[in-house]
Amino acid sequence: MILAFGLWACKNDTAAVIGEAMPFDPTKPVVVSDFSPKSGGMGQRLIIYGQNFGNDPKNVTVLIGGQQAVVINALGESLYCLVPKQAFKGDIEVRVGGVEKPVIGRAEGKFDYKRKLVVSTLAGYRNARGDEPWKDGKFKDDDQNKMASGFWLSSFMRFDPMNPKHLWVTFDDNNGLYLVNFEDSTITKKRSDFNRPRSVDFSVDEKYMIVAQDRGGENDESTLLLSRAKSFLDKEVLTKSRQCNGASIHPVNGEMYFNSYAKGEFFRFDLNQYFTDKTVKAEQLYVIQDPEWEYRALIHPTGNYAYILVINQGYIMRADYNWDKKRFNQPYLVCGKVRESGYKDGVGSSARVNQPYQGVFVKNQAYVEAGKPDIYDFYFTDLMNHAIRMLTPEGAVTTFAGRGSSSLNTNPYGYVNGDLRADARFDRPSGIAYNEKEQAFYIGDRENRRIRKIALEEMDENDQD
Template sequence: MNVEYSDVRRFKPNINMRTKSNLMPWRFHWLLLGLISVFLMNCKSDAVEEQIDFDPDKPVVVTDFTPKAGGAGTNLVVYGENFGADISKIKVTIGGMPAKIIGVKGNSLYCIVPEKSYDGDIQVSVLNDNKEELAKAESKENFSYTKKLLVSTFLGKYFPVATDFVEKEGPFNDCGAFKDILWLSFDPKNSNQLYFTANYNSARLIDFDKQYVSYFRTGFDRVSVMDWKIDGDKDMIVCHNHSSDTRYGNYVFSRQSNFTQNAAIGPYARGVNGTIVHPQNGELYYSRFRAGDIRRYDFQTKEDKLVFSNPYSGVAVYMVVHPTGDYAYLIQYDRHFIMRTDYDRTNKTFKIPYTVCGAAGTSGYADGVGTSARLNQPVQGVFVKNPAYQQAGGDQYDFYFCDRSNHAIRSLNPEGRVSTFAGRGNNGTSGYANGDLRTQARFNLPQAIAYDDQKKCFYIGDSGNWLIRKIANEE
């Protein structure tokens, strides 16, 4: 509707109406403030009533708790009476193990279930200023404790101050620390011997029988990965990662010499970061950094040839072959994604690879399927058989890998879904903490991983913390 100017002039302001109208919001405002004040006073009063001091003339009582079952790291609420209000004067044990107390509110006591609380009996004690027990109560039923996978420190000494670093050989309880752990590899003929490389730093041998860590001397200034021949003595293969066009990149260290003597493999090769041996046919495949390709060497014919070009040159490509030999993963460290290459059994060679997870050239952190997942400098991985897949058939293995700059251990299932398995605990990223895989454990630039199928545990080369970590069920 159009309004003429003359019509507008008729709408003269009514002073009394405007004054009343302006007063209404202010009256409502003061009324609202009054209600809020009453509410806050009531809340404060309730809070005061809930924070009841311990009464020495009354017993401490535990009436119930929730949840009834769980593992280490479970948030537990204990209900009862006369706990007091000062958590520094309250002690809770579960299965004889001290629990961390988060808070107390009235008749509710909040705590975290500690590791190894196997027996599950819950006891609450109130202490005096000298930490002497004044009163104690026990739950009528026990907490059902479930053993779970936990991260622990397996080997090495943690140095909070980097300049205090000590490197040395020695028994498990006194073997110093290990810089830049890059690749872990079990001896296929002796599962009690675990080797690791450390880039420009010293390679080591971890001897579980002798409980001793010793240097493994290769004579190379920079060692990337290790692998093993499948025939004969199952000799060791070591990669020398250098920048010369007139030097060899792969060497065989003979078992007969106790891995002290070596012989070069194939032609000259620079920038070798990844090497694998096919688990059935025995040919060797290796990646070259600057050339940006994957090559194949045949131990029988001595033939060395190009398999395929990598999508990018100047990329460190680590490789892990599936236990069946049906395919291998190409871990594109500098480009933050993983490719898969399928094996052609007729021609005994791998085919052109394709992306299975992550986005080429895009770093980040995100769980997801295929290219929706985000990685940040992935390094070594290991295939682990998953019993849950047995009935369905098909691929029986999950792939666990170190996502270095995300400070986490990730898993990749046969459908291409990436999940975070361990690390980044307490809403953090890097750090050093043991405990529950996701809520507590933290790593610092993990690069190497190995799985002990007999002991059902993982070993992690935590390169930024200079330690070997362990992921296993509680013992």
């Protein structure tokens, strides 16, 4: 890295020779005359020009916006450093000559710090024993006993369409329905009478919540209806079937789609008709591949199509919507390859995924401005790849966040906050939700037992807990 910095060491493209750099002279002032570039974000390479910086980087401290930068090299009249996180104020200060009595120089202008998307932690913790209990509590508190904890099962997340401050969460093999409440920064188990709840969705009129359960019997309750009028504390049985991995509501016409793991069946249920005729039954549309295919359908905001995430077989399909018949057509492959899980960015069948678990559609403003017919990208948790991936309408898969900090070890998993790719690590992320107004993602990070957040840096946001 030092060699790379040396290639652009001087403003006038005159190569600096390390041996020519004069040592620091404590009898002379430290002068900061300029810096380049003038703007950037966390991790940006920065050159500071001036006088009397010396030739020992260990003897130099650089503060940008009050945050300490990593100093790479000192060459007398130039310094090379990396912009630290949260350097919002942008003032540049160079201290040379030790901690007790340094000689200080300051730049006249300010560095224009650009906020970046970063991974942070919203709630949860993992103690040294790994036995933290499931408990309600606050997002953060000085007293760990008052903090919410648990979260060590695969999750499914859904923001309340009538209240973006309420995020509803279910956990597989946990009997609860949890509310992440951003109004008072708490997480609360609102009810505990479910059996393997796997997903949450809402009716088109937003008056009802639909919860899917994954149970083993043919006559077990698979989808349930909860009413907002009763604070989602009631329960009506919509369908009975075996091993439902999830249920989704069509955002325009309002019918419900759900599956059965045991035989790979995909069902349609007319929720609108149910409100006038309680005897209405689900109809089977088709079978997805083979029995014991764990999958769930997630429907595009326009209702034009759904992505079907085949969790245990490592690929994603697309089912287009037939507006005349009000049902989804037979699906086709979008990315990955049947029974060939792996990790590879690519297009279509050249990409590899490993347990795509949940996803959200996010509007891409560049697509809007370009007049594209589909203006949404699809962000999904790739559980066993420990990453958040992105799928474009054209079928290109890229890694959005995770698998960073390669200098720590060779593992792709772990718990690290910070830059999306350079730093961040997850450990089996499962649930994901997106708050469009806040432009923030929330992720259930299973093995780290936390709820993580991806958003622009905030002034009070900690990089690591």
